[in-house]
Amino acid sequence: xxxxxxxxxTESMQMYxxxxxxxxxxxQPVPLSKLAEFFSISPVxxxxxxxxxxxxxxxQYQPYKGASLTPEGEEKASYILRRHRLxxxxxxxxxxxxxxxxxxxxxxxxxxxxxxxxDRLDMFLGYPSENPQGDAIPKKSGALPxxxxxxxxxxxxxxxxxxxxxxxxDTVLQFLQQSGLRxxxxxxxxxxxxxxxxxxxxxxxxxxLTVEIANQIFVSLTQTGIDSLPSRKTNEEAGAKQEEVSMMxxxxxxxxxxxxxxxxxxxxxxxxxxxxxxxxxxxxGQVRQRMMDMxxxxxxxxxxxxxxxxxxxxxxxxxxxxxxxRKSEAEEVIVEVIE
Numbered sequence: 001x002x003x004x005x006x007x008x009x010t011e012s013m014q015m016y017x018x019x020x021x022x023x024x025x026x027x028q029p030v031p032l033s034k035l036a037e038f039f040s041i042s043p044v045x046x047x048x049x050x051x052x053x054x055x056x057x058x059x060q061y062q063p064y065k066g067a068s069l070t071p072e073g074e075e076k077a078s079y080i081l082r083r084h085r086l087x088x089x090x091x092x093x094x095x096x097x098x099x100x101x102x103x104x105x106x107x108x109x110x111x112x113x114x115x116x117x118x119d120r121l122d123m124f125l126g127y128p129s130e131n132p133q134g135d136a137i138p139k140k141s142g143a144l145p146x147x148x149x150x151x152x153x154x155x156x157x158x159x160x161x162x163x164x165x166x167x168x169x170d171t172v173l174q175f176l177q178q179s180g181l182r183x184x185x186x187x188x189x190x191x192x193x194x195x196x197x198x199x200x201x202x203x204x205x206x207x208x209l210t211v212e213i214a215n216q217i218f219v220s221l222t223q224t225g226i227d228s229l230p231s232r233k234t235n236e237e238a239g240a241k242q243e244e245v246s247m248m249x250x251x252x253x254x255x256x257x258x259x260x261x262x263x264x265x266x267x268x269x270x271x272x273x274x275x276x277x278x279x280x281x282x283x284x285g286q287v288r289q290r291m292m293d294m295x296x297x298x299x300x301x302x303x304x305x306x307x308x309x310x311x312x313x314x315x316x317x318x319x320x321x322x323x324x325x326r327k328s329e330a331e332e333v334i335v336e337v338i339e
Contacts, residue, residue: 006076006079006080006111008056009056009076011111012049013049013052013053013056013058014076014080014111015107016035016049016050016053016059017053017058017059017069017073017076017077017080018080018081018084018110019035019038020035020059020067020068020069020073020077021073021074021077021078021081022081023035023038024069027068028066028068029060029062029065029066029067029068030066030067030068031065031066032046032047032050032066032067034066035050035066035067050067053067053073054067057070057072057073058070058072058073058076059073078138079138080110081110081137081138082118082122082137082138082139082140083106083109083110083113083118084106084107084109084110085106085130085131085135085137085138086118086121086122086125086128086131086137087102087105087106087109087110087113087121088102088103088106088131088132088133089125089128089131089132089137089184090121090124090125091105091106092132092183092184093125093132093184098182099132099133099182099183099184102132118140119140122140130162130164130220131184132182132183132184133164133165133183134149134162134164134165134183134220148220148221149164149165149218149219149220150218150219150221151214151215151216151217151218151219152187152189152197152199152209152214152215152217152218152219153197153211153214153215155189155192155197155219156189156192157189157190157191157192158188158189159188159189159221160186160187160188161186161187161188161219161220161221162184162185162186162187162219162220163181163182163183163184163185163186163187163217163218163219164183164218164219164220165217165218166181166183166216166217166218167216167217167218168213168216172213175295176207176217179205179207179295180201180205180207181199181201181207181217185201187199187200187201187219188200190206193298194211195210195211195281195297195298196208196209196210196211196213196214196297196298197209197211198298208295208297208298208300210297263336263337264279264334264335264336264337265334265335265337266330266331266332266333266334266335267302267304267314267316267325267330267331267333267334267335268311268314268327268330268331268333270302270304270316270335270337272304272305272306272307273303273304274303274304274337275301275302275303275304275337276301276302276303276335276336276337277300277301277302277335277336278296278297278298278300278302278318278333278334278335278336279298279334279335279336280298280333280334281296281297281298281332281333281334282332282333282334295318296318296323296325296333300318301318302316302317302318302333302335303316303317303318304316305322311327312326312327313325313326313327314326314327314330316330
């Protein structure tokens with residue numbers, strides 16, 4: 001297909017068939033109410049456009065059910081999506097745009113990208129199979145590549161993968177993004193423990209995640225493949241690696257610093273201004289989960305900001321955030337303090 005095949009379609013018509021392609025699941029028609037919600041327009045306007053697209057042989061419209069693409073409509077949608085998603089890859093990977101910004105810009109560029117430009121862009125990017133959000137990029141032929149995604153918890157130590165999607169709430173998503181975990185970034189587990197994963201993210205940044213959160217984060221495997229990857233480390237090796245990372249993050253004790261003392265204590269016993277590294281989080285149920293969702297996980301640096309006059313609550317800094325815990329909660333967090 002060439003760009004001339006879209007000459008008869010207005011930009012609005014192109015946007016409709018691409019949107020139907022995105023919302024079309026399991027060969028079920030896309031309800032007009034869903035399209036109206038997406039475009040923030042009235043169902044009457046959507047109905048008129050779908051009938052026009054049907055007259056052009058691009059959409060099959062079923063009253064009370066919705067709209068689905070005809071083979072010709074699928075072909076044209078694939079043509080546009082290829083350009084759109086290639087631009088998303090370029091804007092995120094090469095120019096550093098956030099995905100939402102890249103998506104908006106790509107919506108403008110997709111309509112003005114020639115065949116030659118799309119082919120050269122594809123080659124320049126190394127023929128990517130998916131956009132930064134993990135959506136498949138159609139091939140030049142229109143075929144969609146098969147992309148395998150797995151949760152972080154299914155990865156092995158040392159395995160590399162690309163972050164495809166994060167099925168977490170907005171609060172956790174903000175924390176993950178602040179920690180360098182963004183759609184399209186490469187990640188690699190450094191330590192896998194029973195309570196969570198220590199992950200190497202963008203620019204070598206280390207991020208600790210609970211099992212619950214790691215299960216909601218999905219990655220696509222890189223070309224190294226599963227079979228050629230190192231096996232999971234033993235608990236002893238993982239423990240040694242965890243200790244090594246904690247020491248690196250604090251840039252403190254070395255063999256030459258024989259006068260340095262390391263103490264373990266509850267977070268509730270730390271003084272204002274004192275810093276340390278979380279080594280364990282006790283407690284049970286929702287209280288423990290809440291603390292770990294806040295970033296209070298093994299390997300995290302903490303610093304006490306202030307303590308209320310009666311010692312409750314305690315305000316501290318972790319991962320760039322200022323948080324407060326009740327004294328009873330802070331007693332459940334064991335911290336390694338270097339003095």
